Amino acid sequence: MTDSKEALDRGDSRLRRDEGLSGALRGFFDRVRSGDLGMLPVVVGLVVISTVFSTLNPVFLAPNNLVNLLFDAATVGFISLGIVCVLMLGQIDLSVGSMSGLASAMLGVLWVNFGLPLPAAIAAALGAGALVGLAYGVLLNRFGMPSFVSTLSGLLALLGLQLYILGPTGSINLPYSSALVRFGQIYVMPDWLSYTLAVLPGVALVVLGLRTMARRQAANLSTPGLSVLLVKAALLTAALVFAVWYLNLGRGVPWMFGLFVALVLAMNYALTRTKWGRSMFAVGGNSEAARRSGINVRRVNVSAFVLCSTLAALGGILSAARLASSSQQAGTGDVNLNAIAAAVIGGTSLFGGRGSAFSALLGILVIQAISNGLTLLNLSSSLRYMITGGVLAIAVIVDSLARQSRVSHGRA
Amino acid sequence: MIPDLPARGEPILRLRGVSKQFGAVSALADIDLDIHAGEVVALVGDNGAGKSTLVKVLAGVHQPTAGTVEFCGRPVTLDSPSTALELGIATVFQDLALCENLDVVANLFLGHELAPWRLDEVAMEVRAWTLLRELAARIPSVREPVASLSGGQRQTVAIARSLLLDPRIIMLDEPTAALGVAQTAEVLNLIERVRDRGLGVIIISHNMEDVRAVADRIVVLRLGRNNGIFTADTSNHELVAAITGATENSVSRRQARKQEVRE
Numbered sequence: 001m002t003d004s005k006e007a008l009d010r011g012d013s014r015l016r017r018d019e020g021l022s023g024a025l026r027g028f029f030d031r032v033r034s035g036d037l038g039m040l041p042v043v044v045g046l047v048v049i050s051t052v053f054s055t056l057n058p059v060f061l062a063p064n065n066l067v068n069l070l071f072d073a074a075t076v077g078f079i080s081l082g083i084v085c086v087l088m089l090g091q092i093d094l095s096v097g098s099m100s101g102l103a104s105a106m107l108g109v110l111w112v113n114f115g116l117p118l119p120a121a122i123a124a125a126l127g128a129g130a131l132v133g134l135a136y137g138v139l140l141n142r143f144g145m146p147s148f149v150s151t152l153s154g155l156l157a158l159l160g161l162q163l164y165i166l167g168p169t170g171s172i173n174l175p176y177s178s179a180l181v182r183f184g185q186i187y188v189m190p191d192w193l194s195y196t197l198a199v200l201p202g203v204a205l206v207v208l209g210l211r212t213m214a215r216r217q218a219a220n221l222s223t224p225g226l227s228v229l230l231v232k233a234a235l236l237t238a239a240l241v242f243a244v245w246y247l248n249l250g251r252g253v254p255w256m257f258g259l260f261v262a263l264v265l266a267m268n269y270a271l272t273r274t275k276w277g278r279s280m281f282a283v284g285g286n287s288e289a290a291r292r293s294g295i296n297v298r299r300v301n302v303s304a305f306v307l308c309s310t311l312a313a314l315g316g317i318l319s320a321a322r323l324a325s326s327s328q329q330a331g332t333g334d335v336n337l338n339a340i341a342a343a344v345i346g347g348t349s350l351f352g353g354r355g356s357a358f359s360a361l362l363g364i365l366v367i368q369a370i371s372n373g374l375t376l377l378n379l380s381s382s383l384r385y386m387i388t389g390g391v392l393a394i395a396v397i398v399d400s401l402a403r404q405s406r407v408s409h410g411r412a
Numbered sequence: 413m414i415p416d417l418p419a420r421g422e423p424i425l426r427l428r429g430v431s432k433q434f435g436a437v438s439a440l441a442d443i444d445l446d447i448h449a450g451e452v453v454a455l456v457g458d459n460g461a462g463k464s465t466l467v468k469v470l471a472g473v474h475q476p477t478a479g480t481v482e483f484c485g486r487p488v489t490l491d492s493p494s495t496a497l498e499l500g501i502a503t504v505f506q507d508l509a510l511c512e513n514l515d516v517v518a519n520l521f522l523g524h525e526l527a528p529w530r531l532d533e534v535a536m537e538v539r540a541w542t543l544l545r546e547l548a549a550r551i552p553s554v555r556e557p558v559a560s561l562s563g564g565q566r567q568t569v570a571i572a573r574s575l576l577l578d579p580r581i582i583m584l585d586e587p588t589a590a591l592g593v594a595q596t597a598e599v600l601n602l603i604e605r606v607r608d609r610g611l612g613v614i615i616i617s618h619n620m621e622d623v624r625a626v627a628d629r630i631v632v633l634r635l636g637r638n639n640g641i642f643t644a645d646t647s648n649h650e651l652v653a654a655i656t657g658a659t660e661n662s663v664s665r666r667q668a669r670k671q672e673v674r675e
Contacts, residue, residue, distance in 0.1 A: 008541045012552040215534045275528035278514075282522055285513035292473060292509045293523035293573075294494035353513035407559075 007222040035405025042362040053373035063250030073368040074260040075319035079339040080360040082311030090352020091147040095154035100316030101331025108172035108326025129313025137302030171327035184321025188252035202237030267357035285353035341392040414500040420450040430479030447612040454627035462636040471503040472496035500580035512559040563590035581612040
């Protein structure tokens, strides 16, 4: 940077100038040291997990196993994406597992037993999710009921409702030939499409980055520099193209995973680039300050809970499609914990005000890799529960330590 | 919608019989207060006199139990902070009310972001720098979270935020409490500039020097009630007497003791 004129935001002599590639790297190390870990725990976690499991069972890294892993990851991923929204506010929803089970039961009963058209059954299940979320939001706003308690009671109530509507048979098989089940089990993208989609993010990064740079330069603000942008885009494209190539050695990239990633991108846009997203961060950071700035805190609360429960319902519908059945077991067991653990491992704080949509995507890959690896080792579910529980505990400890470090480094 | 600014000397804000009860405690009782355009009114009083409560009532944070508020000649109900902000009542709260996890730009524009569906970060950042320059703020980077700023820097951010929406009246609750010498002078200059633009200013301060330096009128509250209106040339003795409610008080006794020692 050889600006003859000082940029508007570079006037202060106390500010270190992190310019170019070395500056970006230095900034990254500084952030990690001060407790702003970002994606680091996920990358470390994935490397450790794949090394361990592939030594124990080489099938783990086989392309088709990874394709299956992505199918499974997507279903819980939707739930986790909703969890990111409520965690962002410093709230929690413990009933997402039950909600997903209820949605899958509704799908089975309405579609198979009552013969409703599929879209209507899906809409009804999603609508039920929205209503449940609305109820949590109202309980929090009107009665100040902590979401921990309201959703814990929701966990039981929704599970009861699920068992009730399934009735004595307990499980309903969904037709294998239907588009929904094929979407949940079989449909993969054609090769050309998956490669195009793998290249697109890098291109978008460069195009949007160049536009932002031009605007910032026009406004006399500093820019991070072209080299950083190009290196980021190149790394991203290389990683994505390699992943797609490897998955295409097997069955290919599941459409369901594509839908999940699309929703993650949409949520990321909403959280980072809209007024609603800014309000989410503000309410999570300091809800009284947000209220005094004129933000409608109640509406933000309701929106987060509605989104969370609706996404949980979507996850339930798709996991029913994945298993081709609606059963009493749907949404029970470790679904709740996996969804919450994924969000936390991905870097969304339990304490509110910090997080990103990508944490659902990255976290669920870690969680599903563990679950998949343990299944391949033929371990009983008792051991699987204990190990997943341990991983969640570690994730929360890392979150707490990182938070303490951030506080002492003045990063909140 | 922000109403038109009344002519200089016309009342912007008129409070009649405003009371606020917190359970059995009456924090404000029957408060009358007028703020005119182009006037700086200082609100002084001891701890617990009801100054901050009054500011919070006007900011829409607390709802008054009784009384009427007229804003630019119209009776208004300040039922939420956003109503107050939309009318053009801006407040710098004593606890600043900033979100520590957000950066300076996000805090300045909180609740009033440019382009709600596609946040215009560049325009917001430029506006932030201009505003902070006007206040002679010493903030190294507007892209750092507020948690990394010092107390004085945070106070400057809070003041800058109150100016952002082009308000009709600004209320500052202890605006200089955490500020250094230069920043305090800057804030006092700023208050004068705001007054010269014909806006109304309410300032709460324990610092009598600051109060005298800028205030056109000094309104004393005591135990939640009006306890006299003074001008900047009122003697310190009279002011302290009105604040504490007695000519014989710890401040006067201390001064008398010092006098004796000197004699």
